[in-house]
Amino acid sequence: MAEAIKVLLVSLPDALREQVRCFLDGVGFQPALPAVDNLDVLREALSREPVDLVLSFDAPDQIPAEQVIESVQERLLDVPIVVIADSLGGARSVALMQAGAQDCLLRTELARLGLVARREIEARRARAERRQFLENTLHLNRVLRAIRNVNQLIVREKDPDRLIDGACHLLVETRGYLGAWIALGGLDGVPERFACRGWPDQVMESQRKVVRERWPECGRRLFGEAGGLISLTPAKDCPGCPLAGGYGQSHSVVVAMRHQERWMGALGVAFPAGATYDAEEESLLREVAGDIAFALDDINAQRARAEREEIDRRFQVFFDGAPIGKSMTGLDGRLLRVNPALCRMLGRTAGELERLTWKDITHPDDMAESEECVRALLSGEADRWEMNKRYLAKSGKIVQAHVTTSLMRNREGEPQFFLTHIVDQTERVELEARLTQADRLASTGMLAAGVAHEINNPLSFVLFNLENISDMLSRCVERIQQIRHILVEKLGNDQATRLFEQRRDLLDAFDFGVARDNVREALDGAQRIKEIVRGLKAFSRVDAGKPEPIAVEDAIRSALTLCRNELKYRARVVADFAATSPVLASEGRLSQVFLNLLINAAHAIPEGNVAGNKVLLRTWQERGTVCVEVSDTGCGMPKEVFARLFEPFFTTKPKGVGSGLGLHISKNIIQECGGTIKVESEVGKGTRFLIRLPAFAGETRPGPKDTVQQPEKRGPAGRVFIVDDEPGIRKILTRLLCEHQVVAAGSGLEAKALLEADADFDVILCDLMMQDFSGVDLHRWLRQERPDLARRLIFMTGGVFTPAARDYLDSVDNLRLEKPIDAATLKQIVADRIVISRSRQAM
Structure with missing residues (x-):
């Protein structure tokens, strides 16, 4: 099949057109032969549509072949150009070929046109294919380079x-x-x-x-x-x-x-x-x-992984680095993950805890509320649950904690695990309990002190009056005996005997003797009340912060006085006190220790077999250490119990009977005194507590208990000033000191007014606590106005001190007498002070 081509004829004579067509047909072309005869039309034709071949006839009267070649070249067209002429010299042919013509033919050589055309068109096609190949290769390279560059960008x-x-x-x-x-x-x-x-x-x-x-x-x-x-x-x-x-x-x-x-x-x-x-x-x-x-x-994905890793890292820091306990618990109750703080809190490793369930570490009494927490969170009734909860440490110690638990769910809302925050509040709860206990003891102490003070004043004149009545009855019995003796001497024995029989109501001393004995029994009872009050006063000072040298025996006696009723139906109390040095402590706090031990001993012994049970109180000294033993023959304790005996909140008593703080507080008090407390116990045989306290090596300051009763010595009469807001005390003291000139005042202000008018007194007996103007106020005023008279003042107290009054008493050297005051001791002290006062006046 012939190949259609387009051949542009430039200035070609018409006679040659058919020859051209014939020769091109001969080589298989089917040519279209448009013709142009001027340069403008040529340029338009070249711009309008592509051509495959240009035939230019080179003649003097036609478009010069060079211009044709230039027109094709300036349009960057790859179109073969063949020049035809009637005559061409060699130089002309070379010039045209150099200008860009592909070939030159004479009119007589036109038969070669077909072959030349075939050759040039094939060559043009080869060049086009090559250019396309090069363009495709370049395009592909650019594509690959673009992909490579983008991929390199992606990588970096x-x-x-x-x-x-x-x-x-x-x-x-x-x-x-x-x-x-x-x-x-x-x-x-x-x-x-x-x-x-x-x-x-x-x-x-x-x-x-x-x-x-x-x-x-x-x-x-x-x-x-x-x-x-x-x-x-x-x-x-x-x-x-x-x-x-x-x-x-x-x-x-x-x-x-x-x-x-x-x-x-x-x-x-x-x-x-x-x-x-x-x-x-x-x-x-x-x-x-x-x-x-x-x-x-x-x-x-990398960012998501990094964010997840960062979240995991932060969670790990938040979870593992938290100062409070944290746990993740599965829906089956198993501990999935715990942090170091919880491990320390419960005394277990993470591996140990993660083999347990939350029930294994929960105190039995808190199990019900913990189960309610799980139920409420799973049912959706609560988003989170807060509660105070007790945990069981590996050692058996109870850990008090505040717990906040939340249920963690996935995106679909399905429960995954429980997240629990556990704040150890053992120390805080212990401190609150100790403060509550101390507040309760302080309140009880204040009540006891108030009761003691209110009892002491009437007890003072009860004791003074009973002692006076006892003395008076004794003197009555003696006088009746003297009268009977005189009558026997004057009347003779027989007549005197008849007289005694006739006037038995006057001359028989029997009733007076019975009355005297009754009064002495009442006096013994009042003395027992005095000892109980003394114990109450010691107990009222449990919060005293300043330790002082005291005898441990006094603290034991005070405690024993208060709990005697607990013991007397359970066991015999045996006291074996050896001579010991004082110890530096608060008598009230030390009494609290012995009170706790004695009450525990009482609770360890059932009622009904007093003769078969014993509570032993023994003291002795080992060089610089004062030792106290408190033992009982009660039920005893197994080792696992007494090993935890001093832990806070640990108790074997029924709920509501004990707080579990008594022995813990007792141990702290002993340690504050520099001592130790140990316990030995055996089931069925009893318990023995051994307390060791450092002996006080310094000098003890004389106090109210340093005054002891001595044989009464008569001395010169003196002037005594009594200041007390209790009328009964003023009357009994005035009567007791009747051999002296006594002036009494019912208040501090009255006393001040009297002293401003008359200050010539040998002794001033002044109550410490009075309204408006106390004994401290009066003494402070005397120190400023009459220092010599201030030294003669003796404080009397019923046992109640304000902190300011206690500090003031510690700062002065004045003697202090505690009510109820022994009558003989008071008389002797007053007599001695009058002698001192008179001797100083004589100097």
């Missing part, structure tokens, strides 16, 4: 914004696109990220502004495109899009960016005007879009 760039901006830049730079843009995010909102390159800055800024408000129209159209690619001319296809103006008449392709069928965004490029794209270009765009989507997904 982990920031999404820099990645998409760099990809746009490489596509424009490597492929020569007019512009490129990438938008990321779902179409249900505005793009999360956007980058564009290639267009003028003003156009790109406009693009960014639009994309901040909505997705480009092409992106929305692409989302519904099954093939994931659309090709369009924005100026024509997207008339309503604000971005269309930036494209001009250029063509655009938009590709979906997907990874594992998941939409991630869109990639769009704009081709230069007149350029088109082919399958390889489409493949390039799809591959680049897929690679970027993969890279973005990997970046997101």
